[in-house]
Amino acid sequence: MEFDLAAGIAVLERTPDTVRAMLAGLPAVWIDATEGPETWSPYVIVGHLIHGERTDWIPRARIILEQGPNRRFIPFDRFAQLRESQGKSLADLLDEFTTLRAENLATLKGWNLTDTELSLEGEHPELGPVTLDQLLAAWVAHDLGHIAQTARVMAKQYREAIGPWRAYLPIVDR
Amino acid sequence: MEFDLAAGIAVLERTPDTVRAMLAGLPAVWIDATEGPETWSPYVIVGHLIHGERTDWIPRARIILEQGPNRRFIPFDRFAQLRESQGKSLADLLDEFTTLRAENLATLKGWNLTDTELSLEGEHPELGPVTLDQLLAAWVAHDLGHIAQTARVMAKQYREAIGPWRAYLPIVDR
Numbered sequence: 001m002e003f004d005l006a007a008g009i010a011v012l013e014r015t016p017d018t019v020r021a022m023l024a025g026l027p028a029v030w031i032d033a034t035e036g037p038e039t040w041s042p043y044v045i046v047g048h049l050i051h052g053e054r055t056d057w058i059p060r061a062r063i064i065l066e067q068g069p070n071r072r073f074i075p076f077d078r079f080a081q082l083r084e085s086q087g088k089s090l091a092d093l094l095d096e097f098t099t100l101r102a103e104n105l106a107t108l109k110g111w112n113l114t115d116t117e118l119s120l121e122g123e124h125p126e127l128g129p130v131t132l133d134q135l136l137a138a139w140v141a142h143d144l145g146h147i148a149q150t151a152r153v154m155a156k157q158y159r160e161a162i163g164p165w166r167a168y169l170p171i172v173d174r
Numbered sequence: 175m176e177f178d179l180a181a182g183i184a185v186l187e188r189t190p191d192t193v194r195a196m197l198a199g200l201p202a203v204w205i206d207a208t209e210g211p212e213t214w215s216p217y218v219i220v221g222h223l224i225h226g227e228r229t230d231w232i233p234r235a236r237i238i239l240e241q242g243p244n245r246r247f248i249p250f251d252r253f254a255q256l257r258e259s260q261g262k263s264l265a266d267l268l269d270e271f272t273t274l275r276a277e278n279l280a281t282l283k284g285w286n287l288t289d290t291e292l293s294l295e296g297e298h299p300e301l302g303p304v305t306l307d308q309l310l311a312a313w314v315a316h317d318l319g320h321i322a323q324t325a326r327v328m329a330k331q332y333r334e335a336i337g338p339w340r341a342y343l344p345i346v347d348r
Contacts, residue, residue, distance in 0.1 A: 001331040003332065007203055007204065010199075010201055010204070011200070011204065014195055014200070017195040018192060018195040021188055021194070022188055025184075030181065124338065127338040127339065127341065127342070130337055130339070134338070137332045138332075138337075138343065141332045141336050141346055144329035145344075147325040148322040148329070149322075154318050161177040161307065161311035163305065163312075164301040164302060164304055165304070165312035169316060169319055171315065171322055
């Protein structure tokens with residue numbers, strides 16, 4: 001499937017409500033659950049999504065659209081949320097993500113991007129040349145990846161509790 | 175993590191809203207997307223969750239709680255939704271799932287299950303002896319597995335569209 005701006009935005013605008021529906025009000029045993037040392041809990045994942053709103057997708061799209069002499073993206077800090085979420089409740093983070101995502105989608109829609117603009121290039125610090133439509137498609141797939149990760153982290157907590165059903169529920173071993 | 179009835183119910187009662195937040199109103203390119211022949215779209219997955227509400231989790235819990243002479247579960251039809259969803263819109267299915275899940279959780283809460291009851295056994299037609307708490311834990315993990323699957327099916331549609339980001343987004347190849 002090719003990237004389509006309207007279809008992509010349809011997914012992006014649903015992510016805050018999806019994450020909220022999954023997580024808001026859940027007991028801490030779920031919110032703080034991980035897949036082991038150095039892996040992310042649902043709480044950490046929401047902080048990571050927030051950091052992406054602030055520093056990744058729209059800021060990188062701006063670099064591409066400006067087509068300045070230096071189109072190289074600033075490297076993304078995959079661990080920023082470990083600092084930036086400090087002292088914040090999950091409810092705070094969900095509100096912050098909802099607000100930032102709405103602002104970013106308003107920016108994106110306001111650009112009224114043409115096919116020519118969607119094919120403009122920037123430079124990813126590790127992946128090399130990438131187009132604006134690849135960046136926006138990656139934003140969508142990244143959201144979906146973290147929704148799947150959140151569900152998987154939670155499911156794994158019941159790896160033992162499900163007994164023989166482990167054979168039928170591969171998510172607990174993924 | 176051991177199965178805890180309240181924590182398990184907290185996940186089960188969020189699933190209808192989570193699936194609705196992800197899918198309601200999305201373009202058909204997402205709702206009907208699959209991972210290839212004989213694999214399930216988000217639309218098919220919601221139908222499968224509905225069939226589970228009708229024939230799997232609570233009906234099997236009843237068989238365990240009754241402790242009759244035959245505690246063997248009726249085999250679950252993994253393809254029933256291909257018939258039963260016919261003619262229904264996704265919006266219909268989401269409403270049906272919401273209603274059935276609410277009824278089933280009201281039933282579950284009304285039982286006020288004791289630890290003794292949670293350790294009673296039934297017989298799975300393929301997996302053999304299973305306890306009630308394993309069945310309920312499997313219900314939770316099953317929900318989470320299908321939420322993750324829904325996100326994965328959608329993400330895979332952008333396997334090519336994300337270009338070089340494919341290296342960083344393993345969900346599109348899972």
